[in-house]
Amino acid sequence: MTRICVAISEVDVASALAAAREAVSQGAECLEFRFDAMTALPEDLSPFQEFNLRCIATLREKDQGGGWSGDLETKWDFLRSAAKAGFDIDLECGHPLIGRVHQLRPAKIIISYHDFKKTPNTARVIETLVECTARADMTKAAFNVRTVKDLAQVVEGTMWFGLSRERFTVIGMGELGMVTRVLAHRLGSVLTYASCRQGKETAPGQLDLGTMKWLGKDPLVIGIIGYPLDHSLSPQMQNAALRSTGTRGIYLSWVTLSDELEDILDVVDALGIRGFNVTIPHKEGIMGYLDRVDPMAERIGAVNTVVNEDGKLVGMNTDLNGVQMTFQRNEVDVKGKMALVLGAGGASRAVLAFLTSQGAEVDINNRTMGRAEALAKVFEGVTPVGRRVAEEKRYDIVVNCTPLGMKGFPQEIPISPHCLQERQFVMDTVYNPPTTPLLAEAARKGAKAVNGKDMLIYQALASFELWTGKAAEYDVMERAFREAQP
Numbered sequence: 001m002t003r004i005c006v007a008i009s010e011v012d013v014a015s016a017l018a019a020a021r022e023a024v025s026q027g028a029e030c031l032e033f034r035f036d037a038m039t040a041l042p043e044d045l046s047p048f049q050e051f052n053l054r055c056i057a058t059l060r061e062k063d064q065g066g067g068w069s070g071d072l073e074t075k076w077d078f079l080r081s082a083a084k085a086g087f088d089i090d091l092e093c094g095h096p097l098i099g100r101v102h103q104l105r106p107a108k109i110i111i112s113y114h115d116f117k118k119t120p121n122t123a124r125v126i127e128t129l130v131e132c133t134a135r136a137d138m139t140k141a142a143f144n145v146r147t148v149k150d151l152a153q154v155v156e157g158t159m160w161f162g163l164s165r166e167r168f169t170v171i172g173m174g175e176l177g178m179v180t181r182v183l184a185h186r187l188g189s190v191l192t193y194a195s196c197r198q199g200k201e202t203a204p205g206q207l208d209l210g211t212m213k214w215l216g217k218d219p220l221v222i223g224i225i226g227y228p229l230d231h232s233l234s235p236q237m238q239n240a241a242l243r244s245t246g247t248r249g250i251y252l253s254w255v256t257l258s259d260e261l262e263d264i265l266d267v268v269d270a271l272g273i274r275g276f277n278v279t280i281p282h283k284e285g286i287m288g289y290l291d292r293v294d295p296m297a298e299r300i301g302a303v304n305t306v307v308n309e310d311g312k313l314v315g316m317n318t319d320l321n322g323v324q325m326t327f328q329r330n331e332v333d334v335k336g337k338m339a340l341v342l343g344a345g346g347a348s349r350a351v352l353a354f355l356t357s358q359g360a361e362v363d364i365n366n367r368t369m370g371r372a373e374a375l376a377k378v379f380e381g382v383t384p385v386g387r388r389v390a391e392e393k394r395y396d397i398v399v400n401c402t403p404l405g406m407k408g409f410p411q412e413i414p415i416s417p418h419c420l421q422e423r424q425f426v427m428d429t430v431y432n433p434p435t436t437p438l439l440a441e442a443a444r445k446g447a448k449a450v451n452g453k454d455m456l457i458y459q460a461l462a463s464f465e466l467w468t469g470k471a472a473e474y475d476v477m478e479r480a481f482r483e484a485q486p
Helices: 013-025 046-050 070-085 095-102 123-133 148-161 175-182 209-215 234-244 258-271 285-289 295-300 319-329 345-357 369-378 389-391 437-444 452-467 476-483
Strands: 004-006 030-036 056-057 088-092 107-117 138-144 168-173 191-195 220-226 249-253 275-278 305-309 310-315 337-342 361-365 383-385 396-399 427-430 448-450
Touching: 004 013, 004 209, 013 046, 030 383, 030 476, 046 389, 056 070, 056 220, 070 088, 070 095, 070 389, 088 095, 088 148, 088 305, 107 123, 107 258, 123 138, 123 148, 123 168, 123 234, 148 168, 148 175, 148 258, 148 383, 168 175, 168 191, 168 345, 175 249, 191 209, 209 249, 220 258, 234 249, 234 319, 234 476, 258 275, 258 305, 258 310, 275 452, 285 310, 295 310, 295 319, 305 452, 310 383, 319 345, 319 476, 337 345, 337 383, 345 361, 345 369, 345 396, 369 437, 427 437, 437 448, 452 476
Parallel strands: 004 030, 004 191, 030 056, 056 088, 088 107, 107 138, 138 168, 220 249, 220 275, 337 361, 337 396, 361 383, 396 427, 427 448
Antiparallel strands: 275 305, 305 310
């Protein structure tokens, strides 16, 4: 069973003891004291013996992410004193003192390795763990996870090493590696490290004890894949829904490039992740990697939600629900109306499916007209049009499904302002920022301008129910959306 070890990093003994007492009161199962954070090493370690649980003494070297820069013999004398005081000892892999660690018995020895720059390949992950194991009661290795490919290599290497039945803890540092902390038990790690509270983290991606205790021993993990993701408010909304429904789980972000789709699916499978949302640019590309695609998603030709059903990855589309509810909330009847859809990606497919099913006559414009023409063949009643043709027509509805105007993308209007007119319904699937150049111009022209907030929330509500079997409230997600706005 994986235990939560709280890392205590304070400048003096009094502060360290106070933080440790706080951690114990909140349910810490192990304590690591980072003595390298102290301005001076304590001569008397007896005050630390008040804690009736496993305590680890760490004097981390600077090249391993610590603050210790003293001489070798001073470090040895301190570690020997810590061992006599009942501490387990954490020592860096390859350190000159490793040859003496047998003298610290019966203290338990943790041989640790930290790479704050990168994650090596799978073979090197395994080799590192093997190297640390020789003189260790437990091996600990932490790698900086910069990409999904890095994450997959950490997970795969750890799973292979786990067959050795050695005691180990493996950590992926950074936001992408956070899942290795939350699902440490599925990796086979003995410990998962947490901070005493927010703001006291000792490594990138470390969660606080309160969060870790709330998540429990086997939390539900969901998330989002795409690139970029810094605009996404889905984590705030979904995590608020998890809390409000009492679901012990967490929603994470995995920035994923097109050549990493197989990697993220390997991680999902290996760790039993419950599912994830799919956003730009993978809503179509993900389909070929899944075990099954829901008939509606198949018809739309895009997936925005993946559910892990007992090891089978099933693609679904809840964007359609988001589009439908947006039009419904704004009391827009599309039957017999003339609509212009901008863009030919995954979001536009959901919009086209809704508009055509409700009897609208639809034109589609895309920067690459070949993609617009391809969609026109999929959805009956859709006509591809160029910009000049669109300018000469009058539309009742205009929907932008391109990323233009989104945070991180060009702040441009995706169509000529001549297409925007009074009394139109103009919807932008972009929600961050809340007012895009398109919506600003549409409002100036007297149109009813609506951003993608409701589409986002309603698709999120549908996804949440698919993953959890519970219904979250619109108001909960809407409040989280507002609070997350810059």
